[in-house]
Amino acid sequence: MDTTALQPLQGLFLLFAFIFGLNVGSFCNVCIGRWPAGESVIKPRSRCPRCLNAIAWYDNIPLISWLVLGAKCRHCSKPISVVYPVVEALTGILFALTFWRFGFVIASPVYMLFCAAMIIVTFQDLADWTIPNEITFPGIPLGVILALAGTAWGEASGLRVTDVVDSLLGVLLGGGILLLLDRVTVYLLKKPGMGFGDVKLLAMIGAFLGWQGALGTLVIASFIGSFAGIAVIVYFKYVKKEAAAPAEKAETSEAAGDKADDEDEEITLEGHYLPFGPYLAVGALIFMFVGPELIDCYFSFLEPSGGIVLMNELTDIGF
Numbered sequence: 001m002d003t004t005a006l007q008p009l010q011g012l013f014l015l016f017a018f019i020f021g022l023n024v025g026s027f028c029n030v031c032i033g034r035w036p037a038g039e040s041v042i043k044p045r046s047r048c049p050r051c052l053n054a055i056a057w058y059d060n061i062p063l064i065s066w067l068v069l070g071a072k073c074r075h076c077s078k079p080i081s082v083v084y085p086v087v088e089a090l091t092g093i094l095f096a097l098t099f100w101r102f103g104f105v106i107a108s109p110v111y112m113l114f115c116a117a118m119i120i121v122t123f124q125d126l127a128d129w130t131i132p133n134e135i136t137f138p139g140i141p142l143g144v145i146l147a148l149a150g151t152a153w154g155e156a157s158g159l160r161v162t163d164v165v166d167s168l169l170g171v172l173l174g175g176g177i178l179l180l181l182d183r184v185t186v187y188l189l190k191k192p193g194m195g196f197g198d199v200k201l202l203a204m205i206g207a208f209l210g211w212q213g214a215l216g217t218l219v220i221a222s223f224i225g226s227f228a229g230i231a232v233i234v235y236f237k238y239v240k241k242e243a244a245a246p247a248e249k250a251e252t253s254e255a256a257g258d259k260a261d262d263e264d265e266e267i268t269l270e271g272h273y274l275p276f277g278p279y280l281a282v283g284a285l286i287f288m289f290v291g292p293e294l295i296d297c298y299f300s301f302l303e304p305s306g307g308i309v310l311m312n313e314l315t316d317i318g319f
C-alpha cells in the first residue's frame with residue numbers, strides 16, 4: 001500500500017493510536033480484574049469493586065474520569081486504584097509507539113494486540129500471581145496463524161510479523177526451554193519450578209516473534225530479572241535493615257535478636273518474591289520494538305575484533 005500521501009497526517013494518526021490504546025487499556029483493566037475470579041468480561045457493565053454501583057459512561061472515560069473524580073468512586077468515595085489509569089496510559093503509549101515504529105501496515109494492529117496482551121499478563125501476574133489462559137491459549141495458535149498468513153501473502157502484504165517456520169520453532173523453543181527449566185528445578189533442586197503460566201507465555205511469545213524472539217525475550221527478561229532481584233536484596237539487606245535497627249536494640253537477649261533477624265530476612269525475601277511473567281512480557285515488548293537492532297548490536301559487538309584480526313592476518317600474508 002502506498003502511504004506517502006498519509007505522511008503529513010502522521011501526528012494525527014499517532015494521536016488516534018494513543019486514544020485507541022487508552023480505550024483498549026480500559027478493557028485490559030476489566031480483564032485483569034475479572035479473569036482471576038472467572039467472571040465474564042462482557043457482562044455486567046463496569047461497576048465499582050467496593051460498592052458494586054454501576055459506573056456511568058462519563059465516569060468511565062480513560063485517564064480523564066480518574067483525574068476528574070480525584071481517584072474516588074462517585075458513589076462510595078472509596079479510592080480508585082492508580083493501577084487503572086496506569087494501565088490505560090501505558091496501553092495508549094505502547095499503541096502510539098507501535099504505530100510510530102511500524103507505520104501503516106497490517107502488522108501494526110497485530111503488534112498492538114500483542115502489546116495489550118503483554119499489559120494484561122504483566123498486571124494480572126503482579127496482582128494475582130497468575131498468567132491468564134484466556135491470553136496464552138488463543139494466543140499460541142493465533143500467532144502461528146498470523147505468521148502463516150504473512151508468509152503466504154508475502155512481504156508486500158505488510159503482515160509479515162515472523163516466518164511461519166520461525167513461529168512454530170518459537171512455540172517449541174519458548175515452551176520447551178521453560179518446561180525443561182521447570183522440570184530441572186523441581187527434580188534436582190526440589191524447589192517449586194517456573195510455573196506452567198510462564199511456559200505457555202513464552203510459547204505464545206515465540207508464536208508471535210519467532211524462535212529468535214523467544215530466545216531474545218528470555219535473555220532480556222533474565223537481565224531485567226537479575227537487576228530487579230539484586231535491587232530487592234540490596235534494599236532489604238541494607239535500606240530496610242537500617243530502618244529496623246532501632247527496634248532491634250529493644251531486644252534484651254542477643255540470641256533472641258539474632259533469631260528475629262533471621263526470620264525477618266526470610267519473610268521479607270519470600271514476601272517480595274517477584275513473578276517472572278512481567279519480565280517475560282517486558283522482554284517481549286523490548287524485542288518487538290528493537291529486536292533486530294539488538295541482534296545487530298550484539299553481532300557488531302562480536303565482529304569488529306574478529307574482523308580486525310582477520311584483516312591483519314590477510315595483510316601479513318600479502319593481501
Ligand SMILES: [Zn+2]
Pocket residue numbers: 048049050051052053073074075076077078
Ligand atoms: Zn464505589
